[in-house]
Amino acid sequence: MQFISLPPSTSQPPAGLIVCLHGWGSNAEDAASLAPFFNLPNYQFLFPNAPFPFPHSPTGRAWYDLRKENMYAGLGESQQLLIDWLLSLESSTGVPLSRTILTGFSQGGAMTLDVGLKLPLAGLVVISGYLHPDLVKTTKTDLPPTLIMHGRYDEVVPLPAALKTREVAESLGIAVEYHEFDMGHEIRPEMLNVLRNFVVNLMG
Secondary structure, eight states, X not given: OOEEEEOOXXXXXXXXXXXXXXXXXXXXXXXXXTGGGSOOTTSEEEEEOOSEEOTTOSSOEESSXXXXXXXXXXXXXXXXXXXXXXXXXXXXXXXXXXXEEEEEETHHHHHHHHHHTTSOOSEEEEESOOOOTTOOOOOOSOOOOEXXXXXXXXXXXXXXXXXXXXXXXXXXXXXXXXXXXXXXXSOOHXXXXXXXXXXXXXXX
């Protein structure tokens, strides 16, 4: 899997990993442009590129198809690719999954919750995300704490998607932190401030 890796800006070994999954039609470069605004200098950031080309732009990538005629095509392949890649990170970075936060925006947020529930991660962050229809019910009891953030005026993934995500996550016994913002389908600095606090409170 192709990805961008940004080491800690402190020249010390990373305190943890922050893995960021971009949305449908975006790419790793777009996501990596946000790195300076996270204000987590002790962490290593990883920005993977989704495996599939985006149908409407030569530079965009997709975790799976969202067009009606081909809905969810490629989802299974992306799930497995992400799981295998995340499992390989400890050997390449020296940081265990227990010190790794998986975060994603929109389609990347849906992938975060899906894949994140299958792995012993430190925490999950879902920004403007939604549930996959076949989200596996799990019997695991040590599911990672999850931060859910959403814009109240999101026209791409309307707010009820976030409410449903929170409801399902809580029904699985996940410790959920939930925030709404007066914004649309976007990422703003105030969201990244909340994300930073979530990471610091979780990881120290």
